[in-house]
Amino acid sequence: xxxxxxxxxxxxxxxxxxxxxxxxxxxxxxxxxxxxxxxxxxxxxxxxxxxxxxxxxxxxxxxxxxxxxxxxxxxxxxxxxxxxxxxxxxxxxxxxxxxxxxxxxxxxxxxxxxxxxxxxxxxxxxxxxxxxxxxxxxxxxxxxxxxxxxxxxxxxxxxxxxxxxxxxxxxxxxxxxxxxxxxxxxxxxxxxxxxxxxxxxxxxxxxxxxxxxxxxxxxxxxxxxxxxxxxxxxxxxxxxxxxxxxxxxxxxxxxxxxxxxxxxxxxxxxxxx
Numbered sequence: 001x002x003x004x005x006x007x008x009x010x011x012x013x014x015x016x017x018x019x020x021x022x023x024x025x026x027x028x029x030x031x032x033x034x035x036x037x038x039x040x041x042x043x044x045x046x047x048x049x050x051x052x053x054x055x056x057x058x059x060x061x062x063x064x065x066x067x068x069x070x071x072x073x074x075x076x077x078x079x080x081x082x083x084x085x086x087x088x089x090x091x092x093x094x095x096x097x098x099x100x101x102x103x104x105x106x107x108x109x110x111x112x113x114x115x116x117x118x119x120x121x122x123x124x125x126x127x128x129x130x131x132x133x134x135x136x137x138x139x140x141x142x143x144x145x146x147x148x149x150x151x152x153x154x155x156x157x158x159x160x161x162x163x164x165x166x167x168x169x170x171x172x173x174x175x176x177x178x179x180x181x182x183x184x185x186x187x188x189x190x191x192x193x194x195x196x197x198x199x200x201x202x203x204x205x206x207x208x209x210x211x212x213x214x215x216x217x218x219x220x221x222x223x224x225x226x227x228x229x230x231x232x233x234x235x236x237x238x239x240x241x242x243x244x245x246x247x248x249x250x251x252x253x254x255x256x257x258x259x260x261x262x263x264x265x266x267x268x269x270x271x272x273x
Contacts, residue, residue: 002145002147002149004092004096004144004147005147005149005150007053007096008096008099008100008103010052010053011051011052011053011054011096011100012100012103012104014050014051014052015046015051015066015100015104018044018046019043019044019046019068021043021044021068021075021077021104022075022104022105023068023075023076023077023101023104023105023106024074024075024076024105024106024107024108024273025074025075025076025077025106025107025108025109025110025270025273026076026077026078026079026098026101026102026104026106026108026109026110026226027076027077027078027079027110027112027266027270028079028082028097028098028109028110028111028112028217029078029079029080029081029082029112030082030111030112030113030114030213030214030232030233030255031113031114031233031235031251031252031255032114032233032235032252032254032255032256032257032258032259032262033112033233033255033259033262033263033266034063034080034081035259036078036080036259036263036266037067037069037078037080039071039263039267040067040069040070040071040076040078041069041070041071042067042068042069043068043069043070044067044068044069045065045066045067045068046065046066046068047064047065048064048065048066048081048097049064054096054097055083055087055089055093055094055096055097056083057081057082057083057087058087063080063081064080064081065080065081066078066079066080067080071267071270071271072267072270072271074270074271074273076270077101077104077106079097079101082097082213082217083096083097084190084191084212084213085138085139085189085190085212085216086189086190086191086212091138091139091140091141091143091216092141092144094141094216094217095141095216095217095219095220098217098220098221098224098226099150099220099224102150102221102224102225102226106226107225107226107227108165108226108227108228108229108273109217109218109221109226109227109228109229110229110230110266110269110270111130111214111217111218111221111228111229111230111231112230112231112232112233112262112266113185113211113213113214113230113232113233114211114232114233114235114251114254114255115128115185115209115210115211115232115233115234115235116193116194116199116209116210116211116234116235116236116237116238116239116246117208117209117234117236117237117238117241118199118202118203118207118208118209118210118237118238118241119181119183119208119209121181122181122208122209122234122237123234123237124234124235124236124237124254124258125233125234125235125254125257125258126179126181126233126234127173127178127179127180127181127231127232127233127234127258127261127262127265128180128181128182128183128185128208128209128231128232128233128234129166129169129170129173129180129181129182129183129229129230129231129232130161130182130183130184130185130214130229130230130231130232131161131166131182131183131184132160132161132184132185133160133161133184133185133186133187133214133215133218134184134185134186134187134202134205134206134207134215135187135215135216135219137186137187137188137189138187138188138189138215138216139216140216140219141216141219141220141223142155142219142220142223150223150224151223151224151225152223155222155223157219157222160218160219160222160228161218161228161229161230162227162228162229164227165227165228165229165269165273166182166229168269168272168273169229169231169265169269170182171272172265172268172269172271172272173265175268176261176264176265176268178261178264178265180231180265181208183208183209184206184207184208184209185207185208185209185210185211185214185215185230185232186202186205186207186209186210186211186215187210187211187212187213187214187215187216188202188210188211188212189212190212191212193238193239193246194210194238194239195239195240196239196240196241197240198239199238199239199240199241200240209232209234210238211232214230214232218230229269231262231265231266231269233254233255233258233262235250235251235252235254235255235258236250236251236254
């Protein structure tokens, strides 16, 4: 058995010793959405640190626990805090939580993140529905022997972000009178922010927002059969576009300010999935 899959099975065995909860939706909470669990009817919580071999979140604002519960009658497993490649983990560990949630039984992967906006019409606090991504900077999590139990060797990437889910999110935003933009998300490794010249390069590649997560999770999620959607909260303007130096504190502050509206959009979207 592949060691990565064996590790997944060990994690699954531990979680199943604590709960037999089978979620419909897997929700990964980005910066600013750390308190979303207050919208849930919580059934069970499991800290990452209790799961044997599971990577632990170290990034500010990422608590680090699975929360099992319901929102609007839908059964969710919620990642309160994600794992980033810049924290020093192997890329297979970065996507281990995504794969594990698929083994829990979830069929929809709802990704959220904080990003830096690169478009002229972006301002901090805006929301962007991800239509597609650029993945050439962070390591591809499928490199190495294929884990046949999860998916095929060469998965198609033509429609990673499910069109039906995107339409439902757009309809939810319209109902809530939320200005939801749509665009292309680009993941770089971090933890340093991009240089102004790198931002200009990424714009020329077609990117609209840039961040340090999400794309590798989407690749792994697509590989193992998730239907995927993603909303990005633009928490700052990218380097060379902003008129000041960038900081993590700025991102956290903007994420918290946008959180009430972000939570409403996520909850309404879950209701109609």
